[in-house]
Amino acid sequence: MELHAQTIEQLHEQLIQKTIKPSDILDSVYKRIEAVEPAVKAYLMLTKELAYAMAKSAEERIMNNDNVTEITGIPIGLKDNMCLDGYETTCAAQMLKGYKPPYTATALEKLQRAGAVFTGKLNMDEFAFGSSTENSSFHTTCNPYDISRVPGGSSGGSAAAVAADMCIAALGSDTGGSIKQPAGLCNVTGIRPTYGRVSRYGLIAFGSSLDQIGPMTKTVRDNAILLKYLAGLDEKDSTSAPIAVPDYLKNLRSDIKGMKIGLPKEYFIDGMDAEVKSKVMDAVRTLQDAGARVEEISMPHTEYALDVYYVVAPAEASSNLARFDGVQYGYRDTTADNMIDMYKKSRAKGFGRETKRRIMLGTYVLSSGYYDAYYKKAQKVRTLIKQDFDRAFANVDVILTPTSPTTAFKIGEKAADPLTMYLSDIFTIAPNMAGMPGISVPAGFDSKGLPIGMQVMAAPFAEQAIYDLTAFYQQKTNWHLQKPRL
Amino acid sequence: MSNRAKFETVIGLEVHVELNTKTKIFCSCKNEFGAEPNTYICPNCLGLPGSLPVFNGEVLHHAIKAGLALGCSIAQKSKFDRKNYYYPDLPKAYQISQFDMPIAVNGRIDIVFRDGQKKRIGITRLHMEEDAGKLIHLTATGQIADAQQSLVDYNRGGVPLAEIVSEPDMRTPEEAYLYLTTIKSIMKYINVSDCNMEEGSLRCDANVSIRPWGQEKFGTKVEIKNMNSFKNVQKALEYEVDRQTRMTESGEAIVQETRLWDTAKGKTFSMRSKEGSHDYRYFPEPDLPPLEISNSYIETIAKELPELPLAKAERFVAEYGIPAYDAGVLTADLATARWYEKAAKLSGEPKQCSNWIMGDMMAKMNEAGIEEISDTKITPENLSGMIKLIKDGTISGKIAKQVFEEMFANGGDAAKIVKDKGLVQITDAGAIEKAVEAVIAANAKAVDEIKGGKVNGIGFLVGQVMKQTGGKANPQMVNELLRKKISG
Numbered sequence: 001m002e003l004h005a006q007t008i009e010q011l012h013e014q015l016i017q018k019t020i021k022p023s024d025i026l027d028s029v030y031k032r033i034e035a036v037e038p039a040v041k042a043y044l045m046l047t048k049e050l051a052y053a054m055a056k057s058a059e060e061r062i063m064n065n066d067n068v069t070e071i072t073g074i075p076i077g078l079k080d081n082m083c084l085d086g087y088e089t090t091c092a093a094q095m096l097k098g099y100k101p102p103y104t105a106t107a108l109e110k111l112q113r114a115g116a117v118f119t120g121k122l123n124m125d126e127f128a129f130g131s132s133t134e135n136s137s138f139h140t141t142c143n144p145y146d147i148s149r150v151p152g153g154s155s156g157g158s159a160a161a162v163a164a165d166m167c168i169a170a171l172g173s174d175t176g177g178s179i180k181q182p183a184g185l186c187n188v189t190g191i192r193p194t195y196g197r198v199s200r201y202g203l204i205a206f207g208s209s210l211d212q213i214g215p216m217t218k219t220v221r222d223n224a225i226l227l228k229y230l231a232g233l234d235e236k237d238s239t240s241a242p243i244a245v246p247d248y249l250k251n252l253r254s255d256i257k258g259m260k261i262g263l264p265k266e267y268f269i270d271g272m273d274a275e276v277k278s279k280v281m282d283a284v285r286t287l288q289d290a291g292a293r294v295e296e297i298s299m300p301h302t303e304y305a306l307d308v309y310y311v312v313a314p315a316e317a318s319s320n321l322a323r324f325d326g327v328q329y330g331y332r333d334t335t336a337d338n339m340i341d342m343y344k345k346s347r348a349k350g351f352g353r354e355t356k357r358r359i360m361l362g363t364y365v366l367s368s369g370y371y372d373a374y375y376k377k378a379q380k381v382r383t384l385i386k387q388d389f390d391r392a393f394a395n396v397d398v399i400l401t402p403t404s405p406t407t408a409f410k411i412g413e414k415a416a417d418p419l420t421m422y423l424s425d426i427f428t429i430a431p432n433m434a435g436m437p438g439i440s441v442p443a444g445f446d447s448k449g450l451p452i453g454m455q456v457m458a459a460p461f462a463e464q465a466i467y468d469l470t471a472f473y474q475q476k477t478n479w480h481l482q483k484p485r486l
Numbered sequence: 487m488s489n490r491a492k493f494e495t496v497i498g499l500e501v502h503v504e505l506n507t508k509t510k511i512f513c514s515c516k517n518e519f520g521a522e523p524n525t526y527i528c529p530n531c532l533g534l535p536g537s538l539p540v541f542n543g544e545v546l547h548h549a550i551k552a553g554l555a556l557g558c559s560i561a562q563k564s565k566f567d568r569k570n571y572y573y574p575d576l577p578k579a580y581q582i583s584q585f586d587m588p589i590a591v592n593g594r595i596d597i598v599f600r601d602g603q604k605k606r607i608g609i610t611r612l613h614m615e616e617d618a619g620k621l622i623h624l625t626a627t628g629q630i631a632d633a634q635q636s637l638v639d640y641n642r643g644g645v646p647l648a649e650i651v652s653e654p655d656m657r658t659p660e661e662a663y664l665y666l667t668t669i670k671s672i673m674k675y676i677n678v679s680d681c682n683m684e685e686g687s688l689r690c691d692a693n694v695s696i697r698p699w700g701q702e703k704f705g706t707k708v709e710i711k712n713m714n715s716f717k718n719v720q721k722a723l724e725y726e727v728d729r730q731t732r733m734t735e736s737g738e739a740i741v742q743e744t745r746l747w748d749t750a751k752g753k754t755f756s757m758r759s760k761e762g763s764h765d766y767r768y769f770p771e772p773d774l775p776p777l778e779i780s781n782s783y784i785e786t787i788a789k790e791l792p793e794l795p796l797a798k799a800e801r802f803v804a805e806y807g808i809p810a811y812d813a814g815v816l817t818a819d820l821a822t823a824r825w826y827e828k829a830a831k832l833s834g835e836p837k838q839c840s841n842w843i844m845g846d847m848m849a850k851m852n853e854a855g856i857e858e859i860s861d862t863k864i865t866p867e868n869l870s871g872m873i874k875l876i877k878d879g880t881i882s883g884k885i886a887k888q889v890f891e892e893m894f895a896n897g898g899d900a901a902k903i904v905k906d907k908g909l910v911q912i913t914d915a916g917a918i919e920k921a922v923e924a925v926i927a928a929n930a931k932a933v934d935e936i937k938g939g940k941v942n943g944i945g946f947l948v949g950q951v952m953k954q955t956g957g958k959a960n961p962q963m964v965n966e967l968l969r970k971k972i973s974g
Contacts, residue, residue: 238538322570324535368767
């Protein structure tokens with residue numbers, strides 16, 4: 001198998017055996033990018049020079065046996081909303097075109113310290129608003145399994161790049177489902193860690209109380225490896241948790257006997273894609289056969305999650321995006337007559353449609369006279385949603401659901417209808433509102449050959465349980481080993 | 487004031503105090519005034535995309551200390567909120583402030599009038615927030631609207647502020663002035679701010695309205711901004727009360743608005759109307775967890791509080807027998823109070839010490855433009871030494887003024903100055919008698935008049951004797967001898 005098609009684990013083995021060098025992997029990855037990028041369009045920018053410099057220093061570490069980690073020399077792609085000192089970081093937004101931050105996000109610094117190699121910046125929906133990458137200001141990424149379809153979003157570039165072997169792993173970020181939904185649509189393994197597990201410092205904020213960075217990989221085992229290097233307390237992020245990070249891979253259980261899986265009835269609804277439902281139920285049977293105990297549970301407040309999300313997340317976004325005013329950095333309209341006019345024109349021209357829609361939504365729900373009816377009420381319902389999860393996890397170890405109600409849809413199919421688009425995150429939003437960790441792993445394909453994702457969630461900071469179950473599942477299945485034909 | 491007859495004035499103040507922490511409120515940049523523009527900045531205080539605030543515990547400490555000193559209750563649960571508005575000095579386009587759960591509420595301070603009367607002013611709340619950057623508009627008027635270019639210095643962005651909001655308890659501009667000086671005095675005592683209005687470490691906005699005496703409902707209030715000294719606050723309020731009175735008397739309605747004080751013109755002007763009424767869209771700051779403050783932490787800080795100015799003044803009155811007004815002046819500034827108390831104890835003459843400081847010392851400091859008593863060349867030991875020399879008759883009060891002048895100009899020990907300059911009082915009866923006799927001989931007419939009953943004339947003769955002795959004769963002895971000789 002060519003190097004670009006392999007996993008972190010496989011490559012690490014060869015690196016420490018010194019049968020390959022980090023630059024060999026990088027050569028293979030860039031060759032692959034050259035071949036398939038014209039069809040997939042996952043990247044916004046390649047950081048070749050930086051990548052080869054990082055590969056060189058990784059090689060020295062390996063040669064000198066100096067602090068070699070499992071990700072030393074591994075090429076990783078970055079969603080373009082994480083600040084990398086001196087490198088254009090745009091959030092796929094016209095507003096930030098040409099913006100080079102003067103500092104690096106904590107998550108990226110941690111990967112750098114562990115010796116990882118950065119291949120480039122990956123496409124996304126503008127400011128992470130969307131589920132398809134169609135909202136990117138620059139271009140739409142295509143699903144490697146069918147290039148007429150979306151890869152999901154907002155971390156669509158990351159998912160497509162991992163699926164198409166254009167990097168060994170990638171970082172995504174997830175607010176309402178932006179890691180899990182594209183992972184599901186692209187046959188990739190993607191975890192959204194517990195809120196507070198990974199530092200948000202340097203992640204350009206969308207919804208501050210929801211945003212999390214997470215790894216997107218080819219296998220659960222790779223995912224467990226990468227999260228270990230990303231997670232942990234960061235004094236620069238006051239919402240990061242002072243909870244020790246386990247060695248997830250080492251701690252993996254060898255079986256799942258006795259693990260209790262909850263199936264919330266509210267997530268297996270009428271009108272969802274029958275093939276999605278049937279593949280997820282196949283997976284449930286596989287796990288049951290291996291000794292897991294399955295029970296139906298109820299999460300009564302699920303139906304409110306989408307409404308609550310579209311109050312809270314835009315409210316925070318409207319405030320977070322107010323700083324893009326053309327004063328210090330980013331797009332500034334130069335035809336303005338005065339200060340107020342400069343704000344208005346810069347924002348009118350610098351932001352895309354969906355971004356403006358979210359800013360208006362958020363501004364509205366925070367306005368005086370509406371705050372109590374919307375924002376405050378939404379926060380109360382959010383507490384009820386969280387209580388649903390707390391009650392459920394008192395009885396079960398993990399909760400299992402489909403990741404998304406459908407497989408990948410056609411580019412343009414939902415672009416004109418934001419409400420339908422918002423529904424593709426319906427299964428990922430509730431756990432996110434509650435801060436729960438959740439993964440999407442490949443669970444099969446529909447009759448069109450499109451990937452189906454399965455979401456597995458656990459109690460806060462119980463990522464280990466998620467990995468235990470899904471790594472075992474990947475031992476029993478080979479969905480995750482399928483590759484797109486490009 | 488003319489309006490006193492018909493209208494009652496109602497004033498409330500919002501005071502912003504910059505806290506003197508080592509670093510800024512949400513990052514580790516230095517909190518210092520006067521550096522090169524944009525040198526104390528980082529991604530956080532520039533509000534760069536992806537940056538996150540980290541709360542500086544020293545700010546909490548100072549805010550709690552200030553709250554306690556203002557008699558507030560300290561919240562056990564508090565949080566930060568975002569106040570959203572656009573301005574180029576606010577790089578995130580929101581200010582991290584506190585909305586509905588401030589760190590301190592329900593306080594009070596007493597202000598003291600010249601005659602020693604006290605009045606209690608309520609403090610509604612004290613909350614923590616970040617300062618904005620500083621804008622400089624390149625235009626003659628200093629207003630952003632006319633500027634071709636505006637410069638921003640973000641050094642001040644993220645400097646911690648305590649905003650102190652008073653109840654509308656003040657009834658005259660003088661009370662507002664006293665409120666401000668009292669706040670400043672307390673903040674300096676507890677060492678949380680230097681409250682320098684010229685450097686902007688204390689800023690004040692005033693809300694003022696008038697109403698007919700006896701009416702309970704407040705009149706329409708006007709907010710006044712841009713006052714850059716305590717005296718200007720008083721002047722602006724006087725102007726505004728006058729303006730509102732004239733308008734009301736001529737039947738015009740007061741408009742609720744913000745007005746700017748123009749120091750040069752001595753007037754307030756309506757601020758060009760802004761984008762309608764502000765809706766700051768406050769909501770809880772998701773980047774910062776709520777604060778939980780333990781009782782033991784509050785108690786620890788309470789123990790750090792020094793004796794506050796008013797308590798000290800009252801103690802000085804009781805212990806040293808000085809007038810309330812003098813005690814107020816001496817305790818307004820902690821360094822002065824300490825200076826005084828040391829001199830008072832050393833000399834054993836607290837009243838004399840107070841008189842010297844209130845009189846000659848303050849006059850000379852004013853003349854020389856010295857603000858802190860500790861910046862003068864005189865030490866408490868010097869003053870107490872001088873007072874002892876007066877007490878034991880070595881020098882007269884008159885000579886003491888010369889000694890004081892010398893000490894103020896060059897410093898030094900009073901006894902040494904007296905010795906070096908030959909200022910020792912003449913107490914040798916023989917020497918004084920000689921001078922007295924000479925004066926009597928030379929002023930026969932005056933002596934006759936005194937004998938004829940014009941008793942005041944004696945003062946003239948005493949003066950003559952003092953003149954002859956270069957001011958060094960003991961005045962009491964001169965007096966006695968003169969009387970004896972004339973009547974004898």
